[in-house]
Amino acid sequence: MPSPEFEALHRYTVLESPTGDARSLAALAETLEADAGRAGFTTAREPHPTGDHLLWSLPARGVAGPPILLLSHYDTVWPVGTLAAMPWSVEGDVVRGPGVYDTKAGLVALLAAAARIKGQDHPEVRVIVVADEEIGSPSAGDLVRAEAGRAAVVLGLEPPHPGGDLKTGRRGSTRARIEVTGVEAHAALDPDSGANAIDELVDQLVHFRAVAARRPVLLNTGTIAGGGRTNVVAGRAHADLGLRFSDPADEEALLGELRALRPVRERAAVSARLLSHRPTWRPDPAGAELLDRIRGIAAGLGQTLDGRPADGAADTNTTGALGRPTVDGLAPRGGGAHARTEWVSAGGMAERTALLTALLGPSGLIPRLR
Known part of the structure; x- marks a missing residue:
């Protein structure tokens, strides 16, 4: 007979929950809240039009001091309907389905x-389950900062490194949009009276990529949109960029270059704005001490763990950059995040459940950190 945990993962997975789909997120939120209530949590929400953030709390029992804060999310990168081509399946230790690894198994x-x-x-124990993590948590930043300010430690329930090792730092991550306004005109009869916004955008992207190449940053052009008809000079266009930084100085310099973009064409206008921002989280002594304590507790369970920084970003960027003792990657091991090959280990779920039980329990992190 499948375990209750296995059955829960199936229920969460078949409730597809893409970022921004408020109706789908609400359906999964109701299920999660019911399960959280049965586990002993008091539940609340911070409402948002594109999906509510879930707030769970477990009052202290016999252990004084600040809370442990856990960060997770229930949105995925997969649109509704993905299950048709990427169905729930189980083969030995491998469980597949949209969002199983990132990060429904962590929940x-x-x-x-x-x-x-x-x-x-x-x-x-305090928990924030974010509704828009996959697009940079633009509406959750203040909530994460407020809760982190009173937490003893922060544990992130994002996927771990391959094999299960934890994450002790993250690149800074910014989503930015370059917007261009041109002048529409007939593309054949009077093209010179127009200013093509798409052509201007292409030139701006080529220029900005050359600027970014001079620094150790990651730049991905994620989406481009604009124009309307092939016989009309495009009047509007925009591109969304994903930027990753290891050094805050590189971040500041490159965002300065982004703000300084100027049009090549006389009648075109160019502007840039940030869609979301997560600061660089650099490894620090507080995080290293927390990792050592987690490693020791894991060893007592027969588990071997290590930790190192990661390239990807998450809400732990925010807490780590604030100087709160933070470790991420406590969701079960697996692979294929954001890919059609996404999978999670059934054995890894049991391992992480045991580890989290020990970290939160009477001989866990808080007594050890006193």
């Missing part, structure tokens, strides 16, 4: 761990 492990410490002494 399963957390709720199973909370249920296991019911009736035991434990610190206060």
